[in-house]
Amino acid sequence: ARRSLLARATGPGATADGHAVPLLANVGGPGDLESALACGAEGVGLYRTELLFLDRPRAPSVEEQEEAYAQVLEAFPGRPVVVRVLDAGADKPLAFLPPPGEEPNPALGERGARLLRARPEVLAAQLTALARAAARGGARLSVMAPMVATAEEAAWFAAACRAAGLPSAGVMIEVPSAALRAADLAAEVDFFSVGTNDLAQYAFAADRQVGALAALHDAWQPALLDLVGAAASGAAAHGRPCGVCGEAAGDPALACVLVGLGVTSLSMSAPALPAVRAALARHTREQCVLAARAARAASCPAGARRAARAHLPGLA
Numbered sequence: 001a002r003r004s005l006l007a008r009a010t011g012p013g014a015t016a017d018g019h020a021v022p023l024l025a026n027v028g029g030p031g032d033l034e035s036a037l038a039c040g041a042e043g044v045g046l047y048r049t050e051l052l053f054l055d056r057p058r059a060p061s062v063e064e065q066e067e068a069y070a071q072v073l074e075a076f077p078g079r080p081v082v083v084r085v086l087d088a089g090a091d092k093p094l095a096f097l098p099p100p101g102e103e104p105n106p107a108l109g110e111r112g113a114r115l116l117r118a119r120p121e122v123l124a125a126q127l128t129a130l131a132r133a134a135a136r137g138g139a140r141l142s143v144m145a146p147m148v149a150t151a152e153e154a155a156w157f158a159a160a161c162r163a164a165g166l167p168s169a170g171v172m173i174e175v176p177s178a179a180l181r182a183a184d185l186a187a188e189v190d191f192f193s194v195g196t197n198d199l200a201q202y203a204f205a206a207d208r209q210v211g212a213l214a215a216l217h218d219a220w221q222p223a224l225l226d227l228v229g230a231a232a233s234g235a236a237a238h239g240r241p242c243g244v245c246g247e248a249a250g251d252p253a254l255a256c257v258l259v260g261l262g263v264t265s266l267s268m269s270a271p272a273l274p275a276v277r278a279a280l281a282r283h284t285r286e287q288c289v290l291a292a293r294a295a296r297a298a299s300c301p302a303g304a305r306r307a308a309r310a311h312l313p314g315l316a
């Protein structure tokens with residue numbers, strides 16, 4: 001038993017009863033690959049492409065983008081790599097991609113997919129660079145859009161990906177409307193990835209950059225768990241995978257709860273991977289389901305954490 005526990009501490013993510021949960025890394029560019037590989041990432045669940053192009057007055061060329069994307073794809077041959085198209089605006093301002101108008105509330109403005117829709121030439125250049133990078137081989141590329149709120153936006157993005165020759169298009173679920181109507185969105189795209197950081201911001205009307213509101217960003221908030229559950233159920237209704245790539249995925253107990261809610265993969269900053277892998281290996285899927293149910297029955301974050309842990313005896 002000790003030996004198999006040890007194998008699970010380094011091998012692919014799975015629960016104690018062998019239910020596979022791919023454990024992926026969040027990366028901001030080629031510079032993060034070494035740590036992702038060292039921590040045993042099975043692929044990339046979130047490549048935040050905007051980090052490459054901060055502080056740049058002009059949009060990067062298709063060729064420059066292709067090089068950066070190809071480096072990440074080459075690091076994970078045959079493995080999944082999920083690239084997010086530019087998520088500009090609010091907490092991630094890009095000099096070459098400002099919002100078209102004056103905005104008193106940038107987090108509620110033309111950011112993410114909304115901004116790309118207003119600037120189709122920027123999205124087209126990025127999708128072309130991604131298709132060219134994928135054609136060079138390496139990882140299995142999926143592309144996803146941030147800040148999608150409706151099924152109509154999901155359909156727009158899927159069509160843009162198809163037009164660029166990309167085989168797999170998904171959306172981030174980080175706006176409550178998208179979680180509440182997840183089945184409608186799942187009918188339009190190949191996969192979901194839940195961004196719990198922004199999902200908390202928008203569910204609790206609490207700016208993620210305001211430190212005084214941190215308690216509302218506790219990922220154990222039962223309302224946030226409800227929204228993640230809604231996203232996973234909507235995806236499952238159409239046989240689509242639903243990952244989580246927000247900070248919540250890196251908390252070992254919460255990772256078990258997310259699996260219990262029906263989440264199919266977890267992506268996190270690389271150093272969090274070993275502890276999450278170990279926590280999953282020590283619990284069955286059934287224990288995860290019971291922990292999730294108990295957490296959702298609680299009425300506050302501390303109560304949710306306590307209730308979940310009662311079903312997760314293998315945690316330190």
Ligand code: PEP
Pocket residue numbers: 046048087174194195196197198199245246247
């Ligand atoms: C999120 O919102 O949870 C997320 C993963 O994306 P970012 O933190 O880059 O907005």
Ligand code: MG
Pocket residue numbers: 146174195197198
């Ligand atoms: Mg986000």
